[in-house]
Amino acid sequence: MAETGHILGIDVGGSHIKCTILNKAGEWQMDYKRVKTPQGATPESVLDTIQELVKDIPGYDKVSVGFPGYVRNGVVYTAPNLGNPNWKDIDLGQRIADLLDKPVRLVNDADQLGLGVVSGKGYELAVTLGTGFGTAVLIDGYLLPHLELAHHPVTKEHDYDDYIGNKALEKEGLEKWNKRMEKVMGILKVVFNYDRLYLGGGNADKISFNLDKNVILFTNKEGIKGGARLWDMEDKYHISTNFPKK
Numbered sequence: 001m002a003e004t005g006h007i008l009g010i011d012v013g014g015s016h017i018k019c020t021i022l023n024k025a026g027e028w029q030m031d032y033k034r035v036k037t038p039q040g041a042t043p044e045s046v047l048d049t050i051q052e053l054v055k056d057i058p059g060y061d062k063v064s065v066g067f068p069g070y071v072r073n074g075v076v077y078t079a080p081n082l083g084n085p086n087w088k089d090i091d092l093g094q095r096i097a098d099l100l101d102k103p104v105r106l107v108n109d110a111d112q113l114g115l116g117v118v119s120g121k122g123y124e125l126a127v128t129l130g131t132g133f134g135t136a137v138l139i140d141g142y143l144l145p146h147l148e149l150a151h152h153p154v155t156k157e158h159d160y161d162d163y164i165g166n167k168a169l170e171k172e173g174l175e176k177w178n179k180r181m182e183k184v185m186g187i188l189k190v191v192f193n194y195d196r197l198y199l200g201g202g203n204a205d206k207i208s209f210n211l212d213k214n215v216i217l218f219t220n221k222e223g224i225k226g227g228a229r230l231w232d233m234e235d236k237y238h239i240s241t242n243f244p245k246k
Contacts, residue, residue: 008060009227010050011109011220012067013037014081014131017049021060026116026225041082043090047099054100063104064227065096066112068132070148073240074106081132093242104242105230108146110134113200115143116226117218122195125188130201133160154184169203178208
């Protein structure tokens, strides 16, 4: 079968796993498909869910995966937002490559979304507000090494995930969550001195205070096109590729 140049973009989240087909420019070739992330979310159940999700997806040549945890060289080291301790040293990129029989690039989900939305000019920060607090840092479109800022303490009792993640929103209510978010936005501004900050994720539209002019809201639908950028100029991001084992 001739290659299409199409890329299967997958976004694994704490609540849903989503996918679409992208062309080389990151343009959507089909509507989003999504299913709920399996309860307990073991590596095996996530792989089973991905297999079910993509079984009727039309032809694609490569796969890009955003995963909510610390990822390096296609290996998952942590995945606290999936609520399961079994995600230590899991070679998920290779497992997906073997499952789908396609080359795979696996990165942190915020990194993939960030690649999809930044302008590529200057020092930029992308933040996702959902189950947890995801961050991606880029300079002139180059993805910098991932930092699990979500697990850095923001108070004596809380890291960022605890402080402004979805559980905090449900427990404390919208008004208090917004006060916390306003504090966090001030911290990010001082710490990063970014040119632009991009805010996305399921809770970004719940912000009720005024944002600076260099803060831009984005949707996950816009961000998933970062899956195409992972394959654009292959040496640019220094991200390893997992090929299916023969």
